[in-house]
Amino acid sequence: MLHMIDFRDSLTERFIRYTEFNTMSDPHLVGEKRPTTDGQRFFQKELLRELEELGLETYYSDESVVMGVLKGNTENGKRVGFLSHVDVSSDVNGNNVKAILHKAYNGGKIVLDGVSLSQESDPDLMRYIGSDIITSDGTSLLGSDDKAGIAIIMEALKYLSEHKEIEHGDIEVYFTPDEETGSGMDMFPYDRLKSYVTYTVDGEEEDVIETECFNASSVELEFRGRVCHLGEARGKMVNALKVASEVISMLPQAESPEATDGKYGYYAPFEMHGTLEKALLTILIRDFDEGSFERRIDNVRHIAESVAKLYGAELSVKTSITYHNMAKANLEKPEARLSIAESAKKLGFEIRERAIRGGTDGAKLAELKIPSPNIFTGGHNLHSLREWVSVDAMNKSVNLVLGIIDYWKDKK
Ligand SMILES: [Zn+2]
DSSP: OOOOOOOHHHHHHHHHHHHTSOOBOOGGGTTTSSSSSHHHHHHHHHHHHHHHHTTOEEEOOTTOOEEEEEOOOSSSOOOEEEEEEOOBOSSSOOSSOOOEEETTOOSSOEEOSSOEEOTTTOGGGGGGTTSOEEEOOSSSOOOHHHHHHHHHHHHHHHHHHHOTTSOOOOEEEEEESOTTTTOTTSSOOGGGOOOSEEEEOOOOSTTEEEEEOOEEEEEEEEEEOBOOOGGGOTTTOBOHHHHHHHHHHHSOGGGSGGGOOTTOOEEEEEEEEEOSSEEEEEEEEEESSHHHHHHHHHHHHHHHHHHHHHHTOEEEEEEEEEEOOTHHHHHHSTHHHHHHHHHHHHHTOOOEEEEOSSOOHHHHHHTTTOOOOEEOOOEESTTSTTOEEEHHHHHHHHHHHHHHHHHHTTOO
């Protein structure tokens, strides 16, 4: 058995201090600037300083990814890594965060500036009556996504640096920018990554880990019509806009994001613009199953081809894969999931596994056959003014990270 260590006071202080850094990312600056906002780099420099203070070797270069290595103190032991991201979403205001600590939450309504939380709106709050939760003041998100992840990893590292008698292998940490803009892993120091498995500390609900995500692609269809004077168009004109909208109407309604949940995939018309002469239509495809993912990509192509033929339009198709389901890597190296489940058991709780209806930075590592399951942070209502985090759940996550490090200390 492992005993649960109480990090709550220093964890709370650390997390609130991190929320005060303005690290809202900007999706409009992807490809122009990395990180997309200067605040992220400022925070990363602070994290670099803290890692060095804790005795880690650090690296930071053009990739704008903070990397740290804590050298192992045993002969055996496999090298493992932990990741989280420094930016917060721009879905609502994410800067000038004023965190509020609600000590020993009494179960009542929490009234913030303009918004409120109650047991009706947030039944999960019931689980934390009597313990501490943290919200913003209501004018911004809180930033537990993913500063809770960073605080959790940092507390675990601090504990190891203060307890040199604890045996462990090499530990890598990565703090990436711009996860929320989807470009966090566009540049990454892959050549430095030596971990056998990694863990992304960027989950949500207590006790939950995520080991699966969608396969994702976007299919760009370009239709070229035939234009002539509208007064003399009979039998001659081909309107590209009509062709594109016909394709949208032929996508199965029951397989749209609006009509699906759980493990069902979908087609989503995402963007369309054009003229009589040329129309560009982007369709997003998501599916957990690799085979049916490929089939969906083919389906879109076939629908587009037959509609284009019917109208006499020209078609060009460009398919790009955004990310793959990380489940495969997790199945091929089951130790990543096993190490979490086993450590949780030793700490006295059960892990529940879930699939994310979206992507994660870990999916990029999974493509390199390095699993990176997502570990809970205890955050709720992410990307909203009503975001809150449970200090107890964050504390549990620190213990879980230490448990995982313990798991690997003697694995060759
Ligand atoms: Zn996140």
